[in-house]
Amino acid sequence: MHDTTPLIEVNGLQTQFFTDEGVVRSVEGVDFTIPAGKTLCVVGESGSGKSVTARSILRIENPGRIVGGEILYHKDGEVIDLARIGPKTRQIRQIRGRDIAMIFQEPMSALSPVHTIGDQIVEALTLHFPISKDEAKRRAIEVLGRVGIPKAADRFGAYTFELSGGMRQRVCIAMALSCEPRLLIADEPTTALDVTTQANILDLIADLQKETGMAVMFITHDLGVVAEIADEVAVMYLGQVMERGDVDSIFHDPKHPYTRALLDSIPRLGQRGAHRLASIRGMVPHPFDRPSGCPFHTRCDSYMPGRCNRIDPPAVSFGPGREAKCLLHTKEEGVA
Helix, strand or coil: CCCCCCEEEEEEEEEEEEECCEEEEEEEEEEEEEEECCCCEEEEECCCCCCHEEEEEEECCCCCCEEEEEEEECCCCCCEEECCCCCCCCCHHEEEEECCEEEEEHHHCCCCCCHHHHHHHHHHHHHHHHHHHHHHHHHHHHHHHHHCCCCCCHHCCCCCHHHHHHHHHHHHHHHHEEEEEEEEEECCCCCCCCCHHHHHHHHHHHHHHHHCCCCEEEEEHHHHHHHHHEEEEHHHHHEEEEEEEEEEEEEEECCCHHHHHHHHHHCCCCCCCCCCCCCCCCCCCCCCCCCCCCCHHCCCCCCCCCCCCCCCCCEEECCCCCCEEEEHHHHHHHCC
């Protein structure tokens, strides 16, 4: 059983992009905690701010900028506020890749086209560990094999353009896992993979978690994966965490209409062909046209005119680590 003390605490995080058209508030006051050895799944539609939140933790939010909040990283009894560290400083470079690693959503933009996949993994290993290149190569081949690369020793010298999309994704996963980080941020890591390989990768991450006590922040649209691997769930919409709690509570007793709508849209076994799949009406609002009040009220079936469009709902607690931002759970006189 792993220590449940926080590894990462995100409090009131705000990340914004300053463009010629205006300010994009991609992350607007996000709060969550990731304990050591646990998996936090972050879910929500595209445009909810999931990836920007993950990038902010690694301080690669450029061209965005963190304008508020804190990202507390607990390391060897020391608490480091990553939000206060410059994104190009030596301190964050020592943490990035070694202590906190990320599997990126798009492997073509994450891998160098002019270096072999082996050299890229070896570079990461020799940068963070005092080992020889031969030892780094041995480790690189081993981790490539573990993520399902066939004939890993032969593929060590391959370039990214010689690999399929799924194989590139596995190389990204291998690179992130090679240094055995304390926190793995996985941004839809199995999107390009077939279901068999996806299951193998999820098993690999789970095994490493058991061996090393690694924490995982897993970003996904697949609620089936969430039900399988999550300890905690954070439901994001338009840059805010609308609901968070343990996986059983989220699936069996959702408190926010957005969470219920996401769960209702999951295909069910046994449905007849004529049965229409449930969907959430409307679209995620444009960043420059954020609705007033509750950000979800323009698409909500429980919309209360005069309240939801005027009042920004506070977080209502339902117990330790369990909360939702919805006016259905507040009293009129209790909200200002």
